[in-house]
Amino acid sequence: MKIKFSRPKSLIDVETHYCAGCGHGILNILTAKVVDELGIRDKTIGVAPVGCAVLAYKYWNFDVCEAAHGRALAVATGIKRCHPDKVIFTYQGDGDLASIGMAETVHAANRGEKITCVFVNNACYGMTGGQMAPTTIVGQKTTTTPLGRSPESGEGWPIKMAELLSGLKGVSYSVRTAVFNPQKVMQTYQYIKKAFINQIEGKGFSLVEVLSPCPAAWRKTPLDSMKWIEDEMVKYFPLGVIKRE
């Protein structure tokens, strides 16, 4: 019998805390698989801030540092500058990266820090119960926008981080992907791998934005959540390579 898939060595065999149908589990595995495949487990350091990713260190079998909410890219900058030979990545939610951490994100990207950033966009603050995030789409109901996000009511429009950061000179790679079907999962794997390779080759900031399901906060089944990404989220957040240098 031929083994087609096995648990990456960079993933620890432990029970998950993620809700059923959450995209973080898929992305934890893909990141671990990339680290395995590139043979960089002994030189990789992940930085996971507050949000549902806060326990990522429980799952990854390499060094992981926690950061305060929004500060992952500031912490990662310090680690990378002290250890330029290590491979540093952040793994951040949208509340973290695009709201409380917006300044850290824009300035780390603008400085061209040689860091890989995996940005998990689930269109809400998942951990705290599904409040509106900067990436919540227009009309989307959240606990703080019970009638649906409305720009006319002063709630603004969804921020397109992959496009916004691509305008900065320090950014060498900016892509958006999703995990709503197996093809997209494999595509996401390739993008994350490329974003790690960029860093190893000494290129500037690399961003992989991933549209990822949060069935618990969205009040949808896991299957309907995947469909909602495919049918609704991608209208606001087109998939593909936005910048590659």
Ligand SMILES: Cc1ncc(C[n+]2csc(CCOP(=O)(O)OP(=O)(O)O)c2C)c(N)n1
């Ligand atoms: C300084 C600070 N402010 C607020 C919080 C509360 N808080 C914890 S998680 C979270 C939202 C996280 O949302 P996101 O970054 O989108 O990640 P997700 O949980 O959706 O994966 C907030 C506001 C905190 N822990 N620390």
